[in-house]
Amino acid sequence: MTGWLYLHLRAMAQAIRRLATHPLGTLLSAMVVGIALSLPAAGYLLLDNVASLARGVSGTPEISLFLATEAGAAEVKAIEERLGSEAQVASYRFVSREEALRQLEQSGLGDVLGGLGSNPLPDAFVVSARGDDPGVFERLQARFREWEQVEHVQLDSAWVERLHALLGLGRSAVLLLAALLGFALVIVTFNTIRLHILTQRHEIDVSRLLGATDPFIRRPFYWFGGLQGLLGGLVALATVWLTVKALAAPVESLAVSYGAVFSLSGPDLRQGASLLAFASFLGWLGAAISVRRHLAERLR
Amino acid sequence: MILFEEVVKRYPGEYVALAGVSFEIRHGEFVVLSGHSGAGKSTLLKMIPVIERPSSGTVRINGQDVSRLRAAAIPYLRRNLGLVLQESRLLFDRSVFDNVMLPLVITGHPPRDAARRVAAALERVGLKGRDREMPAGLSGGEQQRVAIARAIVNKPSILIADEPTAHLDRAYAREIAALFKSFNEAGVTVLVSTHDSELFAHHAPRRLVLGKGILIGDSE
Ligand SMILES: Nc1ncnc2c1ncn2[C@@H]1O[C@H](COP(=O)(O)OP(=O)(O)OP(=O)(O)O)[C@@H](O)[C@H]1O
Numbered sequence: 315m316t317g318w319l320y321l322h323l324r325a326m327a328q329a330i331r332r333l334a335t336h337p338l339g340t341l342l343s344a345m346v347v348g349i350a351l352s353l354p355a356a357g358y359l360l361l362d363n364v365a366s367l368a369r370g371v372s373g374t375p376e377i378s379l380f381l382a383t384e385a386g387a388a389e390v391k392a393i394e395e396r397l398g399s400e401a402q403v404a405s406y407r408f409v410s411r412e413e414a415l416r417q418l419e420q421s422g423l424g425d426v427l428g429g430l431g432s433n434p435l436p437d438a439f440v441v442s443a444r445g446d447d448p449g450v451f452e453r454l455q456a457r458f459r460e461w462e463q464v465e466h467v468q469l470d471s472a473w474v475e476r477l478h479a480l481l482g483l484g485r486s487a488v489l490l491l492a493a494l495l496g497f498a499l500v501i502v503t504f505n506t507i508r509l510h511i512l513t514q515r516h517e518i519d520v521s522r523l524l525g526a527t528d529p530f531i532r533r534p535f536y537w538f539g540g541l542q543g544l545l546g547g548l549v550a551l552a553t554v555w556l557t558v559k560a561l562a563a564p565v566e567s568l569a570v571s572y573g574a575v576f577s578l579s580g581p582d583l584r585q586g587a588s589l590l591a592f593a594s595f596l597g598w599l600g601a602a603i604s605v606r607r608h609l610a611e612r613l614r
Numbered sequence: 615m616i617l618f619e620e621v622v623k624r625y626p627g628e629y630v631a632l633a634g635v636s637f638e639i640r641h642g643e644f645v646v647l648s649g650h651s652g653a654g655k656s657t658l659l660k661m662i663p664v665i666e667r668p669s670s671g672t673v674r675i676n677g678q679d680v681s682r683l684r685a686a687a688i689p690y691l692r693r694n695l696g697l698v699l700q701e702s703r704l705l706f707d708r709s710v711f712d713n714v715m716l717p718l719v720i721t722g723h724p725p726r727d728a729a730r731r732v733a734a735a736l737e738r739v740g741l742k743g744r745d746r747e748m749p750a751g752l753s754g755g756e757q758q759r760v761a762i763a764r765a766i767v768n769k770p771s772i773l774i775a776d777e778p779t780a781h782l783d784r785a786y787a788r789e790i791a792a793l794f795k796s797f798n799e800a801g802v803t804v805l806v807s808t809h810d811s812e813l814f815a816h817h818a819p820r821r822l823v824l825g826k827g828i829l830i831g832d833s834e
């Protein structure tokens with residue numbers, strides 16, 4: 315156990331030494347990896363922010379049923395009964411045309427309507443459905459449209475749904491970008507390790523002659539790849555964090571000017587740790603593939 | 615201790631470097647392997663640490679058939695052998711100390727004890743206090759001594775050296791020859807190749823002579 319730990323510490327020290335002997339190369343690699351990773355990381359963060367914004371505004375979507383203006387008390391009663399027997403309907407509330415007019419007047423538009431002489435507004439039901447499955451809203455909406463005396467059905471959550479669809483699209487794009495750039499990162503590490511193996515060919519051969527096992531020879535390269543990935547991850551994290559820091563104030567004042575309360579939040583501890591772990595993993599993966607490929611041929 | 619049985623080595627292109635070689639070396643022997651250039655000396659020595667495997671025949675070390683040893687076991691075999699190969703194979707970007715230390719690093723030796731062993735090995739080959747120097751600054755003979763120190767630092771029971779005196783002038787070569795004899799006197803089984811059969815003459819070794827891949831002489 316202590317022998318194993320010693321060998322790992324030695325491999326790590328060796329990897330750090332290799333990173334330190336070429337500070338410029340190390341820095342450049344870290345920058346390349348970091349900038350590549352900061353794009354999907356920033357994209358992810360942006361989506362995360364928009365999603366939390368959407369969650370804040372939407373609440374439970376409601377469906378409004380506007381009845382025909384000629385509908386009387388009997389028709390209202392019939393519709394109320396049908397709503398009561400719908401399994402997917404969680405609750406409903408009747409808004410009479412008089413009440414609607416009163417609300418309108420309170421909002422300051424009374425003068426406009428006052429000129430009309432008669433109340434042009436229809437009776438309405440505001441329905442909330444069970445759960446938050448968008449499919450349920452769609453189905454209910456379609457069903458209500460068929461009902462007699464129902465003139466118009468409006469899904470209040472239409473824009474939220476559109477936003478969710480867009481977010482989904484954005485997530486796929488970010489995922490694709492992350493996969494693509496992650497792949498590029500693996501290739502970069504693969505190549506760096508390949509060059510290292512070439513320049514250390516002699517040392518590797520000599521070590522093998524002196525009884526070095528394959529794991530002994532591979533270990534420093536794994537560490538090297540992992541550490542290079544970690545450095546790149548740190549650069550990405552710093553980039554994203556600084557970007558958020560720079561944009562937070564303007565975004566907030568923009569939100570305020572639209573009468574909304576919204577502040578851009580930076581990567582939290584979990585997200586930061588995930589980014590670093592992901593970057594280290596990619597570096598390790600590139601090293602592992604490279605080592606497998608380039609250290610495969612042994613002495614006969 | 616080392617047993618060759620009908621060992622044949624064909625290199626790619628069907629070149630026969632060893633054409634059926636058999637001999638046995640017992641514990642504590644001092645053996646000099648000689649022969650003209652291209653006779654197969656290096657090929658023969660490379661069979662022992664499994665740098666090459668025989669095309670047919672077997673090589674046994676302490677009863678173990680190493681010619682069929684699986685790859686993962688080879689490093690552990692090599693750790694019990696002291697190897698000085700034809701090309702000195704030092705790491706020129708590392709100090710003398712680090713070069714000699716390498717086998718101990720590979721076996722995960724505790725650093726403190728390892729440093730003591732390195733100092734002892736360097737003293738043994740007459741390079742006491744030279745541990746901070748770089749190999750490039752040393753003479754050919756001194757570089758060869760570093761390679762020898764590296765080979766004995768693990769206290770192997772078998773020491774194998776392929777033409778350790780190849781590029782050295784006579785005086786240096788004699789010193790190296792005496793060094794191998796002294797290791798042998800300390801109980802190490804020594805197998806050295808050379809094409810200068812005079813060199814070891816007054817150490818009275820057992821002589822094996824190779825000619826075109828065949829054992830043409832054994833002083834026993
Ligand atoms: N890897 C190889 N592939 C093909 N042929 C080889 C290989 N290694 C050695 N040979 C050939 O095998 C023969 C024996 O070579 P070996 O190196 O064993 O001879 P040697 O006795 O050590 O010679 P020298 O005194 O020059 O070192 C030579 O003809 C050589 O060309």
Ligand SMILES: [Mg+2]
Pocket residue numbers: 655656657700776777
């Ligand atoms: Mg040779």
